[in-house]
Amino acid sequence: MKRTILVMLLATVALFGFAETLVIKGSNTIFPVTQLWIEEMKDMYPDLTITLEGAGSSTGIAALFNETTDIANSSRWLKDSEITKMYQEGKYFIPIVLGYDGIAVIVNPDLGINEISLEELANIYTGKITRWNQLNPNLPNQRIVVYSRNSASGTYETFVEKVLEGERMAPTVQMLESTQAEIESIARNKYAIGYTGVGYVTDDVKVLSVNGIQPTKLNILNSVYPISRPLYMFIDATKGYPQTGPVKQYLTFGLSKRGQELVEQAGYIASYGF
Amino acid sequence: MNKRDLKNLINQTIITIVALIGIFALIGLFAFIIIEALPALTEVGAEIFGSLYWYPTYDPPEYGMLAMILGSFILTGIASLIVIPMGYIVAFFLYDYAKPTEQKLIKSAIDLLSGIPSVIIGSFLFIYLSPMIMKIGAWSSGNLLLAAIGLSILSLPYAASLMQESLSAVDTSLKESSLAMGASRFTTGFRIVSKAALPGILNAIILTVNRIIGETIVVLMVAGGAAIIPRSLFDPVRPLTAAIASEMGEVPIGSLHYSALFAAGLILLVISFILTLLSRRITRSWNR
Numbered sequence: 069m070k071r072t073i074l075v076m077l078l079a080t081v082a083l084f085g086f087a088e089t090l091v092i093k094g095s096n097t098i099f100p101v102t103q104l105w106i107e108e109m110k111d112m113y114p115d116l117t118i119t120l121e122g123a124g125s126s127t128g129i130a131a132l133f134n135e136t137t138d139i140a141n142s143s144r145w146l147k148d149s150e151i152t153k154m155y156q157e158g159k160y161f162i163p164i165v166l167g168y169d170g171i172a173v174i175v176n177p178d179l180g181i182n183e184i185s186l187e188e189l190a191n192i193y194t195g196k197i198t199r200w201n202q203l204n205p206n207l208p209n210q211r212i213v214v215y216s217r218n219s220a221s222g223t224y225e226t227f228v229e230k231v232l233e234g235e236r237m238a239p240t241v242q243m244l245e246s247t248q249a250e251i252e253s254i255a256r257n258k259y260a261i262g263y264t265g266v267g268y269v270t271d272d273v274k275v276l277s278v279n280g281i282q283p284t285k286l287n288i289l290n291s292v293y294p295i296s297r298p299l300y301m302f303i304d305a306t307k308g309y310p311q312t313g314p315v316k317q318y319l320t321f322g323l324s325k326r327g328q329e330l331v332e333q334a335g336y337i338a339s340y341g342f
Numbered sequence: 343m344n345k346r347d348l349k350n351l352i353n354q355t356i357i358t359i360v361a362l363i364g365i366f367a368l369i370g371l372f373a374f375i376i377i378e379a380l381p382a383l384t385e386v387g388a389e390i391f392g393s394l395y396w397y398p399t400y401d402p403p404e405y406g407m408l409a410m411i412l413g414s415f416i417l418t419g420i421a422s423l424i425v426i427p428m429g430y431i432v433a434f435f436l437y438d439y440a441k442p443t444e445q446k447l448i449k450s451a452i453d454l455l456s457g458i459p460s461v462i463i464g465s466f467l468f469i470y471l472s473p474m475i476m477k478i479g480a481w482s483s484g485n486l487l488l489a490a491i492g493l494s495i496l497s498l499p500y501a502a503s504l505m506q507e508s509l510s511a512v513d514t515s516l517k518e519s520s521l522a523m524g525a526s527r528f529t530t531g532f533r534i535v536s537k538a539a540l541p542g543i544l545n546a547i548i549l550t551v552n553r554i555i556g557e558t559i560v561v562l563m564v565a566g567g568a569a570i571i572p573r574s575l576f577d578p579v580r581p582l583t584a585a586i587a588s589e590m591g592e593v594p595i596g597s598l599h600y601s602a603l604f605a606a607g608l609i610l611l612v613i614s615f616i617l618t619l620l621s622r623r624i625t626r627s628w629n630r
Contacts, residue, residue, distance in 0.1 A: 126594040211481045219399045220589045243567040245588040257483045
């Protein structure tokens with residue numbers, strides 16, 4: 069399978085002469101940022117072809133190992149197993165922080181609640197608390213409808229790590245395949261709760277402060293807000309940091325003033341130029 | 343070798359090639375799914391069918407699909423309970439009571455209904471029907487009842503037209519003799535003709551069930567997506583198809599999680615295969 073893809077890639081390269089190509093794979097969270105970057109870079113470097121595939125952080129890092137991508141977008145740090153593998157294979161990947169993502173906890177605006185603690189949130193997601201009035205007697209005696217992104221998404225992984233500290237989510241949590249579906253479902257159901265990247269929050273839902281902290285720009289940038297994470301680009305620097313070529317051009321643009329503006333445009337917090 | 347023979351040869355070759363492509367595609371599909379599912383089947387094994395807990399990304403991971411398998415079955419069962427009687431009633435009306443104009447109207451309505459993309463049906467349910475079901479007591483906007491209704495809408499045209507075909511295939515003389523003996527129209531249709539058409543109707547039921555169990559997009563949109571065994575009509579479910587569709591896009595290719603999703607696909611494929619075989623047997627015994 070992978071070999072055929074490689075052969076096809078080589079064939080296309082052979083067909084189109086030796087136009088420079090850049091392959092980017094990885095996190096769906098970073099996907100919109102990369103998309104904006106690529107659009108702008110098309111005008112700057114007309115003979116550079118960039119292919120982008122959003123497939124999840126793990127896929128991106130796996131692709132970096134088998135050299136089917138130049139840049140792996142990842143919304144999480146390397147796992148121990150990946151670091152061991154890197155060491156075994158004599159490879160060296162370097163992280164570049166392109167921005168920050170805060171995960172906002174969202175509820176329906178009609179529910180009279182403004183804040184939640186990390187512990188309460190964990191209890192809701194592990195199924196220890198199932199009704200709103202268990203959280204606060206003033207809230208209605210109604211079942212909490214808990215939504216989550218599906219277990220393959222990077223947002224889910226971060227949420228599990230930061231909020232549940234590795235504990236299992238209850239099976240009653242409803243897994244949705246997209247952030248869009250999550251926001252729509254919560255906007256429609258008065259007793260629902262969910263989480264999503266701050267960039268996706270719309271006016272149809274209400275953002276809760278977690279441990280009394282709102283997911284504002286500065287709070288996320290300083291990692292004061294408890295459910296936030298840096299977004300990384302991993303590149304293979306086994307042969308040294310790229311001095312020239314498409315990878316270098318891409319990184320230079322991404323970390324430029326304009327590139328960082330686009331990070332904000334995609335709904336995240338720019339990591340440079342605050 | 344005259345012109346006619348040559349023409350014949352060319353046509354034959356084309357037909358053979360197309361048929362072979364079809365057969366190879368089928369074998370290839372089976373082989374592909376089995377190969378991709380093997381790692382999960384060998385490494386995880388019985389846990390797939392024995393455990394209720396689907397935690398593929400945890401450390402250690404758990405790949406229990408029992409809740410999803412049962413969810414698939416329960417959902418299919420409920421949808422079938424709705425759609426099979428409805429399909430039969432529609433077919434019966436078309437066969438016996440409908441005037442030619444009515445027949446044309448209902449027929450074209452059914453054909454149109456079967457042409458609606460499932461995404462549209464899913465959106466419609468989510469936007470219009472979901473709030474209504476919430477009003478009558480559902481606590482979750484996606485639930486078993488909503489998914490069953492969606493699947494019924496989707497498969498009704500299919501069930502009705504298949505059943506109508508099997509009713510129409512019954513010899514008219516049987517109907518006429520029954521009427522001549524003084525049986526009422528309803529008795530004739532319901533007792534005599536339907537009995538004669540029973541194998542065809544059974545076949546239609548099996549094919550409909552087969553279709554329902556494989557439906558993906560509607561259940562992904564409106565079933566809720568919690569991998570629990572539903573205890574009421576208002577509980578969310580997560581059928582196998584929804585899990586595959588939801589997770590396949592983001593799973594690392596070649597991982598055990600990826601393989602487990604293929605194992606889920608294999609389960610569905612095997613169910614579908616058994617149902618198809620069953621339908622073939624019924625048809626064969628009927629033809630005899």
